[in-house]
Amino acid sequence: MRLILAALPAFASALPSPDFNSLWYDQGLFGAYPSRDYVSFDLSSPRVNILSWSTQCDPGHIFLEPRGRSVAKPGPMILDAEGNLVYMEEKFGEAMDFRPQTYKGEDYLTFWSGTDDGTHGRGSYYMLNSSYHVARVVNPTNGLEGDLHEFEITPNGTALMSIYEIIPADLSSVGGPKEGWIYDGLFQELDIETGEALFEWRASSFYNVSDSFAPLKKKGKSKDDAWDYFHINSVDKGSDGNYYISSRYMHTITCIGPDGQVRWKLGGHDSDFTDLSHGAASNFSWQHHMRYFEKDTLTIFDNGAYDKNFYTADYSRGLYIQLDLANMTATLLADYVSPAHILAHSQGSVQFLDNGNAFVGWGHSAAFTEFKRSGEVLCDMHFGSSAFFGWGWIKSYRAFKGNWVGRPTWSPSIARRKSKVYVSWNGATEVKKWTLQAASDTDGNFTDVSTVDKVGFESSFNLAGKPGHFLRAAALDKNGEVLGYSQVLDSRMGQLVDGPFSPMTDDDLVFLQFLLGLLACGTLGLIVWNVYPSLRLRRFKRF
Template identity: 65%
Template sequence: MRTYSCAFALLLGAVAPSHQTNPSWYDQGLLGAYPSREYHSFHLPSPRLHVLEASDHCDQSYVFIEPRGNSVSDPGPMILEANGDLIYMEAKFGEAMDFRPQVYKGETYLTFWSGTDDGTHGHGSYYMLDSSYEVKYIINPANGLEGDLHEFTITADGTALMTIYEITPANLSTVGGPPEGWIHDSIFQEMDIETGELIFEWRASQYYRVDESFDRPNGKGKSQDHAWDFFHINSIDKDADGNYYISSRYMHTVTCLSPEGKILWKLGGQHSDFTDLSDGAASNFSWQHHVRWHENNTLTIFDNGAYSKYERTADYSRGLHVQLDLDHMTTTLLVAYVNPMHILSGSQGSVQFLDNGNVFVGWGYNAAYTEFSRDGKVLCDIHFGASAYFNTGYIKSYRAFRGHWVGTPNTKPDIARRDDGVYVSWNGATEVDAWKLQSAGHADAQDGDFSDVEIIKKNGFETKFLPEDIVGNFLRVVALGSNGEALGLSKVLDRGAGRIVEGIFEPIQDRDFVALQLLLGLLVFASFGFVVCARTTREPAVQLPDASQAI
């Protein structure tokens, strides 16, 4: 029965579009935890979306996510169109976090962290890809430290903010630990991207006591190998005056620092400096992520409300927009952004203000993102994994963003033949408007030998030419821009053999004649030896006469 169910799911996956509108199939997990689309001309599968809510008022820019988890075979950075069609994905970096477009010196880059993830912290580097998806910069923290996965933000000054963890000795006697214990100290650095010069560094252990944490050691902290994370920094932002805004997940606190590192105020946690005029709703966030400062002294915060599905302080997670009155030290909740399913995410998550005035919320540990109007109305609600598997870790994306991007890869478009047609795609190319199919009579044809067969509009990530439209045995495709200009040219496809022609075409009987003869000779010799051995094994042994009888 299980075989039939798997076959049914694969059949549905093969024929379904980039999004799914049947909730009983998708969200109940009948298509698996991570329903995906596979391609003929591209080797990686992309997620198929379940659109629960849709609106013409939603932003139409790209979606940037980094799916990973037990059900994601090829984790890495990913760009999707608003309708769910794939634009770009790459698996060579492995797990990626905080993937998004950012501007540096007037140019837009794709930025992300990649490295090893121990489940709580990261040990790796930060990458910046240019418009051709080539690595332009690899940034590492100063003083030999390793980059943490939580934050890599490029400031308006052209500097980078990054989170770091370092194992450090600490007295843990006030929380039931050893006097000579060990902590994961939370650090952030600001660095000049071009020169690698360290501009500023801050350590939580110098400003916060371990007994202010809402977490407890529970046996950790007794050795370097089992250090305790008492603070857990997970976001950094900087305003126009040079002040820093730090999110501490385990302190339930947003901390504002002066440019010199002095604590100006704390919001939330055990020692909040603000009076909450919203009966606690503006400052009772817990286990939070992704704090961002905005004009007029407002903050956005992803309030997880839970450490895990078993340890919670709220019934569901919220995106928060909070107003601060620094003259009177009061705070007010302006809007709470809540998913219709009341999703509770025990970790990760993000809140983004969009250019069109909407608010985009990624639900972190759960495979979903939602776009709201500024006043909190749900406009678009998307799942990229079955909700039956929420809170399992099977599919998650640390953050989710919308943004604009122009991708011009320096690779060639991909082309593949199948029985039902010829398929073409170009991973990362955003400017392709149409595809032109060309054919020639021989493999080593020059440009002038190819004739145009058909031009068709690009249709999603992968476009198909039908068999009746195809003539000639040697095919290639030209990617066309909106004005009909050629953007890229694929390699030549041998339609009969179904393979790409590499370099100068040579018939296989001429190119590999000696190698084939040798291989055939070895096969014949091995077969003969096998037959001889088999016969020898089956024939009875010859009985020799007894020596005593012979005398």
């Protein structure tokens, strides 16, 4: 009994809290996708589980595109560095590759949206300005549709984009039909301003179907069930004019010159490099998101798995690799491994931040981790329960971190619940404080009632006493300047005042009383109509 009593405090501390408990979060006791609801905003955001935290982490915003079976309303999303919601939008539906990019000196939020068949996409690329309005929609040329995997804006004002096209192919060398069908992996470089295609490359012009590691299964027999033998999933361009692409199903990174000729291959069959790290720099498989840097270094997200049943590694890794093009050698400089040893069998990303850290999104698993460049874990967060990581019920194709200034043109939101008033402003990044203002009418004579610091996405005021019949909130920046006003809230009715307010008159009251009288008489008539025949029937039976 003493042992049981002694263990009670520890047991109690492990019980699920109504507010939060990290252990039970990842065990799934709060659901696959624990979320936060708001009073002044009608969408729910993920409740992030912070497993590791360091002041050395970059303070920038986090860019995600949560989707999956447990995400009711998918779309692009911005969180702050601590996991609080900054912006989310559902009107675009599923989004991929959501992040800030610079075009002609202006910052934009870019992403793909369209139809996703689970492996490829058919859609367009969107560029939102700082007010979250669509500034441009970019599409490939030659009647092709944009794929979900890549939309990279170069310093020269061009865009790199991945594309899939179904074409006939001889699959007899891999046990398929001679007159078969494949998904060809393409990419284009477009001039964003003119829409002109400056460069196009096709995987089928260099890679044979027999080089693929992807299982053929029963695919490739018809155009409607083509075999994806290559699977292009990232495109980058160096200052030297070379293009660098990742092929998930070839297990290769390929360098392509401006003339369209392949310069070299890293990984896969017949790699052109000698691996000086005992295979660790070139044995990546089913990988995603390669980026090439000066001095011939590159990053790769090494998935190490095709699906949850077919894997070639025990866990996924972010890789930082040094190439020596003179001696054609590859060396692993660092690898980035989740503290939970996540095996993400699809998607994922590696990003070097301005502060030198490495930020890794775990793709199919709802998590992201920030590392020191050397590989030490700094900040580790889950935006879904780890118990469901293998199912992919919550995922984000990539995850990025960076700076963003959002200035929405819509008004802040305000709502009342019981004795509190709640305020928020979806997408606004510069709000530091909120001021609650009150008035006895809506003619504009509002006076300040209370000021609070902005905390998280939604802040609140306690309504002490009788501040006024009508309330509104003013959003203030760091200098105390007003960035915007919410709509006016009728504090007694708990409703927003839409347009000029007109108080209720005696004529309105008389009319309402007349309507209520009619409704009462009608209700009474229906009761009599339904009850009286049954009473008459009972009297008849007595005789």
